[in-house]
Amino acid sequence: MAITEAKKMTTLQVKRFKPSENPTNNYLTDEKGVWAWMTTVDHKKIGIMYLVAVAFFFALAGFLAIALRTELWTPAKTFIEADTYNQLFTLHGAMMVFFVLVPSIPAALGNFILPMQLGAKDVAFPRLNLASLYIYVAGAIFTFAALASGGFDTGWTFYTPYSSDGNGAGVIWVTLGVFILGFSSILTGTNFITTIHKLRAPGITWDRLPLNIWALYATSIIQVLATPVLAITILLLAFENIMDIGIFDPALGGDPVLFQHFFWFYSHPAVYIMIVPGFGIISEVISTFSKKTVFGYWAIALSSLAIAFIGFLVWGHHMFTSGQSAVATTVFSFLTFLVGIPTGIKIFNWIATLYKGSIDMKTPMLYVFIFLFLFSIGGFTGIMLGALSVDIHLHDTYYVVAHFHYVMMGGTLMALLAGLHYWWPKMTGKMYNETLAKISAVLIFIGFNMTFLPQFVMGSQGMPRRYYNYIDQFTPFHQTSTIGSYILGVAFLIILYYLVKSLFGGEKASSNPWNSRGLEWQSTSPPDFHNFDHTPVVINGPYDYHKPMEEFQLGLAVSHNGHDAEHTSTEVEKTEEKA
Amino acid sequence: MGRLFDFMLPENKSPLTADSTDGLFHFINEVSLIFLIGITFALIYFAFKYKRKSEDDKTPVITHNNTLEITWSVIPLLIVMVIFGWGYSGWLNLKAVPNDAYEIQATGYKWNWNFNYENGAQTLNELHVPKGRPIKVVMQSRDVLHSFFIPDYRVKHDVVPGRYTYVWFQAEETGESIIFCTEYCGTSHSDMLAKVIVHEPEEFEQWLELNGGGIQGSPVEQGEQLVTLQGCQTCHSVDGSEMIGPSFKGIWQREQQLTDGSTVVVDENYIRESILYPGNKVVAGYQNVMSPYEGRLSDDEITNIIEYLKTIN
Amino acid sequence: MSAHEHHGHHIASVKMLWSVGIGLTILTVLTVTVAKLGLPSPFDILSALAIALFKAYLVAAYFMALKWDNRFNAVLLIGAVAFFLLMVGVTLLDTMYRIEVVPSF
Amino acid sequence: MANHSANHPAHVQHHFVDSDQQFDSAKLGMWVFLVNEILFFGGLFCAYIIFRAWYPELFTQAALELNAFWGGVNTVVLIGSSLTVAMAIRSAQRNEIKGLRINLMITILLACVFLVIKYFEYEHKLHYGIAPGSFWDPTPEKLAILDHPKANIFFSIYYMMTGIHGLHVLVGIGLMIWIYIRAGKGHFSSEYYTPVEITGLYWHLVDLIWIFLFPLLYLIE
């Protein structure tokens, strides 16, 4: 990068000051009223609105899951008809994936935290950011329109020709809804990549990027590369329904397996869109609550990129029984295993971070532990499914259902909960009730395992998924699972209760309740409208726990003018030595 | 075999196709368990050992360790390569049908399995096979994707419209095993069950003999058998009870309201059309889910079915 | 933007732009001509693609000014094309190696 | 210009430090968006390649229905419009607002010419019942030429590809009209012409896609 003479000459003087506690002026008080929220371009408010939307859809899709589980209490009919059941699991899966998990960490938490961790005032394109929220809402409206026009029961995978039979306007609506939704994801990804490249504050070099940012960066790359393929796939499917273009429909000469390729080309990378941001949160929380530099910074940072890359080449592992060619099957199986290696590297590095740390089992850390346990199980069972001969037996059984709940709920959702509790004081300026939080975390752990462990067993025994009716021998497993899901429901209600309560009566949070070294904690709680008063100059790394907390006060260049991080940072280092 | 995870798998009734799958299943479970115990133990141990004592705890700066990084990359890599090789060879075995396999044709359609044997015998939702002999099931679909799954034999394959796919197995015990449809195919996906019935070889020959040559008898009798074999009764009752489609009871000359508002009186042509192209005229109050029988039933067969339907009152 | 040449602000000369434009037109005529020649099977499409690729290079490098731009933008373009090729390549691994090579009907 | 931050020009949004940062960000953002576009069309190209690999004879046969001459003309039209967009950016960089507007005008006109030719091509095919999907109903004489059982799929792909490309042209026209109007209001100068450059990039991509569509669809005989 070229840099102007003028910039090189500037001397940076570093002034230190402490963020004020409980500011009367913050982003929440800055502009008030519904209209101000709806038209805001502030990344923090947009993040909060995303969070509310995601929570809403989670509650809705979770409620559908409870209905599913209740229906499965007995074989055949318990309280709803087969057609209703089929629509329920489709809606549950589609909402959880497209409306909850894909936007959850990047668009909700990421939107809030990313610019703050970069010391930027906002993301690169604030208006696009708001647009992405509205596009998300538009996608939701189309999905509800699909429900109104008869619903859809294709499963979240929309396999042709079942989905292209043309017997339902519902499918057309929901495909258009998912199509639209894709753009919201694309815009978020585009925005993040640009922000990370161009808006880092002076002093934040690539080797000082918080791991959360690395994870979001990897995620954004996947979003940008994979989502357009989903868009075109789903558009082709919509046209298949509207006017029988025949590309995927065997009755018209097309190939249904081709649809599966197209679909999984997006949807496998999409599972990494869901989990990789979770990895980011884990890195942050684990270092904060063990007061220690993360072990293997580069290993963790680069493994995210490795996962993103290899993740693109394994989609065919969902199609081992579909009739794809033997060559493709072999290659896909082989590559599938390679994804496990970088993931393992992460897990081992996190554990190594704990070694000789100062471990504080606050709620976020508790969720990290739960994450590590559950996600490992999910990952290992993924390896099981990647093994060719075994997958033949396990494909489309409850084993797969259990696998993906372990990774998506036990993984991403636990990471999301960790992040939510971790950043809650920063976002709201309030502390939540630690006791209730711990109780509900434990309840979630119990309820979760009770719901999904039995599913591994019945899946291996042959219980197929998407089954409204089942043979009697599976009844005990299904009933345990159902009870577990009720426990989960209770646990989430407790979470909802204490979080809402903390908003209104919660104890005020200090600017840095966890004594974290991360940049976002060097602002006030809740942050100022512009995050920091001035573009901060970053002197310390995000995990410099060996330096005393006093050194972690916001550096501020008296006369700064550079956005070009690489160059200014060295200047900062120099000035610091002199100071 | 008395292994730790035995309780997870159903009884292995086709060792030739199931053995390597089961062995690998156990291996992965055991390796995973070891790793999981290690991870869990480390987590709990560290959590207690390094519990925070005070807010100004000092922690050492340990940034990385290349030896460790390499160790925990290479060991898992070796393990997964073993898993890959094992799974691959097991899968090749599942693809390689022995030359002397006995072939049976299967057709999946919403929501039944139809089996055809070499001598014209037909069965609905029952797959009769001799024991101790490799069986190859060649499958096709008439409508959407289905998937043919026999847990006891560890075999599964999608059934794809416009293509043939197959599975093979060799049952070693007489008895019955369940067949599931594992690719979502609509309302009664979970009822699209069938069973394998394994006979002693001689018994099987007899059975084949008895059912060979297909359908026989007077037109009405033939029609009745066809209605049974073609799975019509999955959706149509003969006693007037409500199912997925309208009951056959009293169907003849019944006045039927269609979804487009018009009415028809059920006669030969209407029934014929309803069987060949069910989507053309859809009865009000029902969904258009019946798959077309075009190319599946001959004119004579349809005539026989009509004769039979006339008799159900 | 006075003294220094900032990467985003390269100003192309009229001569250069017109030469590229004319070059592209000539190449278009060339593809059509080559296509009319009726080369044997793999070569017809290969020649057409080679010319198209060269045209694409001209547009990207000169019209879109990648030649003078931040290197990362070029990386993005090449990366996108590479991923597209990967997608096609791996999908072909299936579609070209099915037992019945063509989905029969 | 020793201190950029001291004079924060009106066009620089609050969260950027200076004009350069804003410009670079916008450009990078646009490139990332173009990556999206490439993969979006990539899906269609993938479908094309696969069906072509399955049925080479179908593609050569069906391509006879496409008029290579008009396809070629359209290619040249798009190349011309790319040239004028590049000229427009050059004018902006040199603070020649009049040149900017004239070049934009020519670009818009060329884009319209492209669409008109496309319209006649479609018209011609639809006339013979060579229509996408369920409207597929070729007249007997066409059916005699297009006797491949999967000819409908070729034309589905053809209509999807050219249709979505045409939609992009339409969007491009809209964008350029917008830029044209803003230029008239004096929004742009050599100091600030980001939207012009960004739109230019988009337009070049539309051209790039066509550069591949043309030989793949029209020139396979």
Ligand code: HEA
């Ligand atoms: C967040 C989402 C997520 C994540 C992260 C993963 C992660 C993985 N998944 Fe999963 N998967 C899904 C979501 C996800 N999956 C979904 C939704 C489906 C079903 C879709 C549907 O059909 O509806 C599915 C289905 C699915 C299948 C298809 C099953 C079938 O339908 O037949 C397969 C097969 O290979 C698979 C494999 C894997 C693998 C190998 C990983 C790996 O990334 C896991 C890597 C992690 C580890 C391996 C653990 C940690 C590693 C160590 C501690 C090192 C030591 C390890 C070893 C020695 C092995 N998954």
Ligand code: HEA
């Ligand atoms: C993010 C992904 C995700 C999550 C979190 C879940 C969560 C749950 N899932 Fe889901 N599931 C899928 C993704 C997910 N699922 C997918 C993709 C499918 C496949 C669909 C298909 O086949 O097409 C599927 C399918 C699926 C099935 C298989 C259906 C079948 O094949 O027949 C079952 C059955 O048990 C099930 C159960 C559950 C249960 C009990 C939960 C529970 O864990 C839910 C617990 C949550 C609640 C009970 C909500 C309570 C919330 C509140 C009260 C509000 C509180 C709000 C805040 C705290 C903000 N799911």
Ligand code: CUA
């Ligand atoms: Cu047939 Cu499910």
Ligand SMILES: [Cu+2]
């Ligand atoms: Cu996958």
